[in-house]
Amino acid sequence: MDAFPAFFPLAGRWVVIVGEGEAAEAKARLFAGSPAQVVRIAGPAALASDAYTGAALVFVTGEDETYVAAAVAAARAAGVPVNAPDRPHLCDFTTPAIVDRGAVVAAIGTGGGAPMLATMLRHQLEAQIPAGLGQVAALFARLQTRIREALPEAHRRRGFLRAALSRAAADEAMLLAMLDETAAKAVAGAVETINGGGPAEALTLGQVRRLAAADVLVVEPGVDGQVLDLARRDAPRLTWPQDLEALAADGRLVIRLTA
Numbered sequence: 001m002d003a004f005p006a007f008f009p010l011a012g013r014w015v016v017i018v019g020e021g022e023a024a025e026a027k028a029r030l031f032a033g034s035p036a037q038v039v040r041i042a043g044p045a046a047l048a049s050d051a052y053t054g055a056a057l058v059f060v061t062g063e064d065e066t067y068v069a070a071a072v073a074a075a076r077a078a079g080v081p082v083n084a085p086d087r088p089h090l091c092d093f094t095t096p097a098i099v100d101r102g103a104v105v106a107a108i109g110t111g112g113g114a115p116m117l118a119t120m121l122r123h124q125l126e127a128q129i130p131a132g133l134g135q136v137a138a139l140f141a142r143l144q145t146r147i148r149e150a151l152p153e154a155h156r157r158r159g160f161l162r163a164a165l166s167r168a169a170a171d172e173a174m175l176l177a178m179l180d181e182t183a184a185k186a187v188a189g190a191v192e193t194i195n196g197g198g199p200a201e202a203l204t205l206g207q208v209r210r211l212a213a214a215d216v217l218v219v220e221p222g223v224d225g226q227v228l229d230l231a232r233r234d235a236p237r238l239t240w241p242q243d244l245e246a247l248a249a250d251g252r253l254v255i256r257l258t259a
Contacts, residue, residue, distance in 0.1 A: 010036035019061035052078035097122035102134025189248030196257035198224025215252040222259030
């Protein structure tokens with residue numbers, strides 16, 4: 001991973017766009033419909049660092065190299081991340097190709113080196129991400145506190161959310177009924193063994209899904225690195241041997257990867 005992707009919350013924030021013309025307009029269109037306030041500045045005002053104090057992001061456009069560099073320096077002096085289109089040496093971040101579904105946002109980046117490739121991938125993702133998916137995410141966000149209170153254990157929440165999403169529970173009443181049912185019943189843990197000797201292409205779709213859902217990984221020496229890459233990044237990874245039944249207590253899914 002050459003660059004770390006991150007999402008900046010926009011509610012109650014403001015974004016500065018420096019310059020005029022199509023490049024500036026293109027950046028402004030990125031925030032159409034977002035809760036961010038877009039502030040447009042040009043001319044000498046863009047060279048004062050206090051013009052950027054408190055901003056979330058800054059985009060600097062223009063043809064004059066000296067002017068653009070000076071505006072970037074002013075924004076950095078205010079401690080704000082800056083993007084200057086077509087000038088990677090002046091960028092603190094690059095602008096990805098974006099699939100916007102409201103609360104659901106997908107971003108594809110190539111480090112600024114192949115924007116056409118990012119655009120092609122975005123078109124493919126747009127066909128696969130339903131327009132209404134943002135409403136589903138908004139529903140889950142609205143009920144987040146209630147879900148956490150009902151299921152304080154992280155692994156039980158993950159299991160509930162996977163089940164709810166697989167059933168497309170976009171209706172609030174249905175989701176709450178599922179939540180009450182899940183919270184009331186005891187969940188048995190599970191231990192599964194998967195051959196992780198590789199290659200990764202030899203795994204079945206079901207095995208890939210189980211790796212992605214694992215709460216704990218127990219890894220034997222010699223397991224293929226590409227198989228490990230398919231597992232949840234934040235799942236604890238323990239070395240063999242371990243007490244698998246103890247690890248599976250309280251509903252955890254333990255995956256033992258053999259070589």
